Amino acid sequence: MLPTLKQIQHFVAIAETGQVSRAAQRCHVSQSSMTASLKALEEAVGAPLFSRHAAGVKLTAAGIRFLRHAQQIDNAVRDAVSAAAVTPTTMSGSIRLGVTETITAYVLPKLLPALEQKFPRLELEILEKPRGDIEAEIRAGRLDLALLLVSNLPEMHQVGCETLLRSARQLWGHPDHPLMQQEEISLSDVARHDYILLDMDEHISTVLKYWGQYGLSPSVRLQSCSIEAVRSLVASGRGVSILSDLVYRPWSLEGQRILRRNLSDRVPSMDVGLIWKADTGPDAQTDALREFLRVALLETMR
Numbered sequence: 681m682l683p684t685l686k687q688i689q690h691f692v693a694i695a696e697t698g699q700v701s702r703a704a705q706r707c708h709v710s711q712s713s714m715t716a717s718l719k720a721l722e723e724a725v726g727a728p729l730f731s732r733h734a735a736g737v738k739l740t741a742a743g744i745r746f747l748r749h750a751q752q753i754d755n756a757v758r759d760a761v762s763a764a765a766v767t768p769t770t771m772s773g774s775i776r777l778g779v780t781e782t783i784t785a786y787v788l789p790k791l792l793p794a795l796e797q798k799f800p801r802l803e804l805e806i807l808e809k810p811r812g813d814i815e816a817e818i819r820a821g822r823l824d825l826a827l828l829l830v831s832n833l834p835e836m837h838q839v840g841c842e843t844l845l846r847s848a849r850q851l852w853g854h855p856d857h858p859l860m861q862q863e864e865i866s867l868s869d870v871a872r873h874d875y876i877l878l879d880m881d882e883h884i885s886t887v888l889k890y891w892g893q894y895g896l897s898p899s900v901r902l903q904s905c906s907i908e909a910v911r912s913l914v915a916s917g918r919g920v921s922i923l924s925d926l927v928y929r930p931w932s933l934e935g936q937r938i939l940r941r942n943l944s945d946r947v948p949s950m951d952v953g954l955i956w957k958a959d960t961g962p963d964a965q966t967d968a969l970r971e972f973l974r975v976a977l978l979e980t981m982r
Contacts, residue, residue: 852914867945874899
């Protein structure tokens with residue numbers, strides 16, 4: 681017998697929370713119902729999907745393989761429901777949209793289906809560029825709109841800016857890392873442990889800036905341009921990192937668990953927003969796209 685959609689959704693919830701009890705709360709069912717659902721799913725699949733330990737559960741090799749397909753199914757159903765609620769517009773024409781690498785990797789995959797559903801006749805040209813290049817092309821009129829990390833932007837003249845999403849930064853660590861056991865964690869606590877530094881989309885300059893405000897710097901053990909490498913290193917206990925909820929996933933590619941914790945010191949959020957050339961005249965296409973993105977971005981990140 682094939683697994684049911686409900687069983688798949690329960691499995692995804694357990695995988696993403698790491699605990700049956702928390703998954704049951706998220707899905708608004710009893711813990712016994714969640715356990716029974718998982719047991720039925722494992723019987724249908726013919727393999728154990730989790731191994732149990734004191735802190736919760738861990739994906740098995742079969743569970744890692746199954747999770748990728750389960751998430752695709754869950755996302756496809758959610759997209760189908762969203763698509764049914766969206767009324768396509770008849771607006772046509774073309775818009776040149778600039779994006780940075782973080783947006784390409786973590787926003788566009790979820791956002792594009794909604795855009796294509798809403799604007800089926802609109803020709804959307806998406807160009808990935810470094811932030812500085814995007815700013816210059818917005819000013820020159822070679823881009824109509826840009827979706828990027830506005831928390832990195834300097835003060836700009838003749839450029840409109842709107843923040844659409846604020847994503848908190850938290851400490852990521854292995855469940856058994858000493859910092860994960862503390863009731864309260866400060867940056868000075870983090871500075872005493874090995875740190876895994878992400879080198880992506882001006883992240884290093886952001887890190888140095890907010891650490892410097894406290895007269896501190898991270899003890900960098902390893903540095904990588906790959907978020908998946910950082911995720912795997914943190915999950916294997918090689919160090920900790922402070923990263924945005926936007927790019928968080930509770931498991932590494934190897935199926936190892938990653939926890940996140942709030943910091944007692946103020947750490948700036950990673951803000952996603954739009955910029956455009958402020959002195960251009962009214963444009964119905966660009967205005968419609970901006971209006972849609974205000975809502976769609978929040979919906980796709982849930």
